[in-house]
Amino acid sequence: MTQDTVDMTHGGGGRVMHDLIRNLFQKHLSNPVLDRGDDAGLVTVPGQRLVMATDGHVISPLFFPGGDIGALSVHGTVNDLAMMGARPLYLTAGFILEEGFLLADLERIVWSMSNAARAAKVKVISGDTKVVERGKGDGVFITTTGLGVVSEDVDLSVANVRAGQSVLVSGTMGDHGVAVLSKRENLEFETEILSDSAALHGLVADMLAATPNITMLRDPTRGGLAGTLNEIAATAGVGITLDEAQIPVAPDVAAACELLGLDPLNTANEGKLIAICPTSQADTLLAAMQAHRLGRNAAIIGRVTDDPAQFVQMKTQLGGTRIVDWLAGEQLPRIC
Amino acid sequence: MRYISEFRDPKLAKTLARAIKLAAQPNRDYHFMEFCGGHTHAIFRYGVQDLMPPNVHFVHGPGCPVCVLPVRRLDDAIELACAHDVILCTYGDMMRVPGTGRRSLIKAKAEGADIRMVYSTIDALNIARDSPDRQIVFFAIGFETTTPATAVAIKRAQAEGLTNFTVFCNHVLTPAAIGHILSSPDFAPNGPARIDGFLGPSHVSAIIGSQPYEAAAQTYEKPVVIAGFEPLDVMQSVLMLIEQVNAGRAVVENQYTRVVTRDGNRKAQALVAKVLALRDSFEWRGLGAVTDSALRISNDFAAFDAEKRFAISEKRSREVKSCECPAVLRGVKKPTECKLFGKVCTPDNPMGACMVSSEGACAAYWSYGRQRMPETAA
Numbered sequence: 001m002t003q004d005t006v007d008m009t010h011g012g013g014g015r016v017m018h019d020l021i022r023n024l025f026q027k028h029l030s031n032p033v034l035d036r037g038d039d040a041g042l043v044t045v046p047g048q049r050l051v052m053a054t055d056g057h058v059i060s061p062l063f064f065p066g067g068d069i070g071a072l073s074v075h076g077t078v079n080d081l082a083m084m085g086a087r088p089l090y091l092t093a094g095f096i097l098e099e100g101f102l103l104a105d106l107e108r109i110v111w112s113m114s115n116a117a118r119a120a121k122v123k124v125i126s127g128d129t130k131v132v133e134r135g136k137g138d139g140v141f142i143t144t145t146g147l148g149v150v151s152e153d154v155d156l157s158v159a160n161v162r163a164g165q166s167v168l169v170s171g172t173m174g175d176h177g178v179a180v181l182s183k184r185e186n187l188e189f190e191t192e193i194l195s196d197s198a199a200l201h202g203l204v205a206d207m208l209a210a211t212p213n214i215t216m217l218r219d220p221t222r223g224g225l226a227g228t229l230n231e232i233a234a235t236a237g238v239g240i241t242l243d244e245a246q247i248p249v250a251p252d253v254a255a256a257c258e259l260l261g262l263d264p265l266n267t268a269n270e271g272k273l274i275a276i277c278p279t280s281q282a283d284t285l286l287a288a289m290q291a292h293r294l295g296r297n298a299a300i301i302g303r304v305t306d307d308p309a310q311f312v313q314m315k316t317q318l319g320g321t322r323i324v325d326w327l328a329g330e331q332l333p334r335i336c
Numbered sequence: 337m338r339y340i341s342e343f344r345d346p347k348l349a350k351t352l353a354r355a356i357k358l359a360a361q362p363n364r365d366y367h368f369m370e371f372c373g374g375h376t377h378a379i380f381r382y383g384v385q386d387l388m389p390p391n392v393h394f395v396h397g398p399g400c401p402v403c404v405l406p407v408r409r410l411d412d413a414i415e416l417a418c419a420h421d422v423i424l425c426t427y428g429d430m431m432r433v434p435g436t437g438r439r440s441l442i443k444a445k446a447e448g449a450d451i452r453m454v455y456s457t458i459d460a461l462n463i464a465r466d467s468p469d470r471q472i473v474f475f476a477i478g479f480e481t482t483t484p485a486t487a488v489a490i491k492r493a494q495a496e497g498l499t500n501f502t503v504f505c506n507h508v509l510t511p512a513a514i515g516h517i518l519s520s521p522d523f524a525p526n527g528p529a530r531i532d533g534f535l536g537p538s539h540v541s542a543i544i545g546s547q548p549y550e551a552a553a554q555t556y557e558k559p560v561v562i563a564g565f566e567p568l569d570v571m572q573s574v575l576m577l578i579e580q581v582n583a584g585r586a587v588v589e590n591q592y593t594r595v596v597t598r599d600g601n602r603k604a605q606a607l608v609a610k611v612l613a614l615r616d617s618f619e620w621r622g623l624g625a626v627t628d629s630a631l632r633i634s635n636d637f638a639a640f641d642a643e644k645r646f647a648i649s650e651k652r653s654r655e656v657k658s659c660e661c662p663a664v665l666r667g668v669k670k671p672t673e674c675k676l677f678g679k680v681c682t683p684d685n686p687m688g689a690c691m692v693s694s695e696g697a698c699a700a701y702w703s704y705g706r707q708r709m710p711e712t713a714a
Contacts, residue, residue, distance in 0.1 A: 007446040009432075015684050245346075258340060260455075261694065311707050318349045318567050320383015322704040328432075328683030328692075 013223025013268070015326040018231060037235045038157055039083040039218055042150065049152065053080035054145040062109065062139055064183045066176075066194030067270070069142055070112035075199050075270055076221070077146040078120050082201035083217040083273065085156045085208055086148030091117065092126040093144045098137035109140065120199040122146070148201075154208060160215045161236035163306035166282035168275045170203060170289055171196070171297040172250040173225050174257060174264030176271070182256065191252050198271030203294045207275065210288030215276045219269065223327055226265040228274060229312045230326045239307025242314040242324060248297045266327040276304060343566030344382065352571040353387040359578045365391045368577055369667055370535040371514065373400035373695025374565045380704035382567035392574060395531055396700075398513055398665040399540075401478040402429045402693035404620045408653040409506050410435040413475050416504060417441065417449040420646050423467065425460035426475040428453045433689045436653045457489035464493070464501040473642045477506045481539040483631060484604040487611035490633065490640045502642035505633050508618060510540045511548040512629035518556040522668045529668045533577040535570065536562040538592050545600025549588045557586040564592040611637050621655075621689065622665030661688035664697050671698040672709060678702060 009016045026034060033041040040053035055076040062069045074091065081088045093113070097106065117124055179195040200219065207214060220228040225247070229240050249257075249264045257264050271294060277285050282300050289295030302314075312324045360366060370376055376396045379385055385394065398404050414435055417424035424441070431442040431453060445451040450470075454460050457474055464472040476486045486503060493501045514534065522529050536549055541562045549560045559580035563573035573591040580586065590596055611634060618630030633641040655661070659681070660674035671677050671690065681687040683699055690696035701709075 005443070005446045007442050009442070009684075019684075255340075309707075313707050316381075316383040317344055317346055318382045318384065318387065319346055319353075320386035321707065322381060322383050323707055325683075325703040328686075328699075328703075 009328070011222075012327060013221070013227045014328055015230070016328075017223075018234070018326070036157060036159060039080040040086070042084055049150045051081050051084045051086040051148045051150050052145065053077055054143065055080055056141065056143040058138065058141050059180065060138055061180070061183050062105070064195055065179045065192050067197035068109060068112050069140065070109035071116040072197050072270060073142040073144045074113055074116035074120060074122070075197050077144040078122060078199045078201060079219045079270075079273075081146050081148035082199070082204045083156070083219055084148070084150055085154035085204060085217070086150040086201070087205070088120060088122045088146055088148040088201055090147045091122050091124045091144050093124050093142060094128040095130070096137055096141040097129065097131045098139055099131055099134040101139050106140065116199065120201065153212060156214060156216050158216050158218070158232055158235045161232060161238055161276055161304055162215075163238055163304050164279060165215055165276050165304040166279045166300055167229070167240060167242070167302040167304065168277070168282065168286060168289065168298060168300050169220075169225065169248065170200070170273045170275070170295040172248045172253065173220070173269060173272065174249060174253045174262075174267035176269050177224065177267030178253050178256045178262070178264075180268075181260065181262070193252055193256060196269055196271035198294055200271065200273055200294060203273070203289065203292045206292050207285060207288050211277060211281045211285040213278060213281065214285065215278065217273050217275050219273050221270060222268050224264070224266040224268055225274065226263070226312065226324045227326050229324065232274075232276070233310045233312050237310060239305040239310055240302055240312045241305050242302035242312070244314050244317045246299050246301045248299050265324060279303070340566065343564065343568045345568065348568055349387060349571060352568065352575060356392065356571065356575050356578065357389045359575060359582065360389050360392055361582060362391065365393060366578055366581060367393045367395050367530045367532050368535055368574060369395040369397045369517070369531045369533075370563075370570070371397040371399040371510065372535075372537050372540070372565075373403070373693065373697065373700075374538065375399075375535050375563065375570060376697050376700045377695060377704075378565050378567055378570055380700040384567050384570055387571065388574070392578070395529070395667045396664065396670075396697040397517070397667055398620065398622055399479065399510070399537060400665075400690065400693050400695035400697070401482070401508070402433055403661065403665055403689040403696050404508060404622060405433075405477055405506055405689070406619045406621045406653070407435050407655055408619070408651070411651055411653045412648050413504060414439055414441060414444050415648060415651075416473050416642065416646060417451050418444050418447075420471070422471040422473045422646075423450045423452060423463060424473050424475055425452050425454045425463060427477065429693050429695075430475060430477065432686060432692045434656060434686060434692075436651070438656065438687075457485045461489050461492060461498070461501065464498050465496075468500060470500060471645075472501050474501070474503045475506075476503050479508060479510050479537070479540045480543045483507045483608050483612060484543060484601075487607045490611050490637050491607070493640055494637060502640050502645050503633060504642040505612070505631060507612065507631040508620065509629050509631070510537050510544070511552065512626055513620065513623060514549065514552050515555075516623055516626045516629070517666065518552060518558060520666070522666055531558060531667070532581050533559040533561070535573050535577070536560045536588070538562065538564050538569070538595065541592065541596040541600065543601050543604050545598050546588050546590050546596055547598050547600070553586050553588050559586045560588045562588070562590045562592050562596050564595065610634070620665075622662035656687040659688040661690045661698075664690050671701040674698070678706065678709070
């Protein structure tokens, strides 16, 4: 990395980002909690199991169909806690504001944060504000840190993933990424595609009540389903085989992806989760997910396999097979 | 998704697969070049190869605009962005292609050059209108599919009197490339590689029609079937090619009738003919210099030609050593026959354009097909 500089691919949710985390951050900050590679850190303090997670939000545009950076900064961190099976309790929020940013817009964002926090039953208990000169930021960046508690009997971790287990998703893939991209690039579709931005801990609580021995949960944000499953396969040292026909994608999202040359499997979600569980429990878990408002379109999409190559593969609708790869760089539009 | 899912129907795919198996004579092999990277990716993304009998082979052609652009032209674009202080507008696929010394547009951007990814020439025009004090250069690449959009932008810029907008024109032409491949020693009767027919370009043919391929089909006695980009299009076209080969015919047929006609889009052709002009010769990565194979900006619109407005320096451009992109683009080597493939060259660390582009053959092999190559395991 001698003369290399940070470029956009380091934030793209692909293998480059994964390698940066492992080879730079984890190298210097290594400890047993961090090294588990989960969405949030789990620590035990006397009498309590605490989960802590942090998430920076730099989305452009700040307001997008179905959400804004304020609600997203609550949902993003709450979901990282939820993926550990935790009940989120508290958030802190750090704001980096750019000189010249409209106060009315800032208030809209904070108002949206407060609504999202109230709905998720979390309190923002501390904050920080810094202002940088015009041109040194992009309006507003928000970093939130969350604290939650997790009960004694819950043990969700990528370290528990084994061959033979089932892979489920809670709903349609790619909604958030397409909603944001359509706004960012001024692409107008006949029907507006909305971001799925939502807090998932309620869904997770219902899932754990029905199936206490879920193996792991993760939210497929940047990098989408494909990136997240590759991360799981690489961390757990397993392969994953998917059935394309079972993966839910909303028709308008699929159509927009066709038009833009995107793949819904590489496109970000902000209100969906991936669950892995023992196959004997998969149907029970699926029923619990489908009974919740945020899991109505849940589906069993594949199996964990024993594969030293750690490939995420897919049986295509057509009847062939292919790899489902990490995205290289940022997802780019079709040119021809 | 109407008009798309029909062309990915698993039941029809099975029926076609059976028909192909029946038609393919077991005592011979069939080698079909799919010209377009779009076809290569459809074949891999949907697993079409898995539905083919073992004696039907796909040979991947040069139809990836990012891939065939020679390093020199990319180096020139990087120079425009870095040394001439312009806003360089480019299609996204170009960003990560390595130039000489593995410099790329995305690296130049990280170092401070003003390089913007656009979806269309109209976006570049908007940037030019919004930044009257800056020079905007549109990095135009692509086959006949994208040339009309470039021509439209130049015409609009002229109509509006925009003085800060130019185009760095790298548009190339498909029929010239097909003729060049078929006349090369690689595919001579006793040459190292074989082509029994072509899956012809789909979107390109929407513009130019199917007629321009007739000369090559006749001269070189190779069947051409214009094929759509969906998996069933590809499969049906393979069946049509096998039937032509079996019957000893070599004509241009059109499978993609829902989009392509024999004459193509005359309006677009007229527009392109007005704004752009034929270059005597142009260098392609892999194919070398090909006569009458590319377009420049015509003299009437010279004010919008970036090559005339900016003094682009002479330079000694170089491919990455032992990168087999040129041979892959000619269809004489498979990506897996490159020493760099999957070892030092991956989509995250590309050594050549074919590993970068969403239409490149190496990227298709790696991103969709490496389960068939156990040696590439993580």
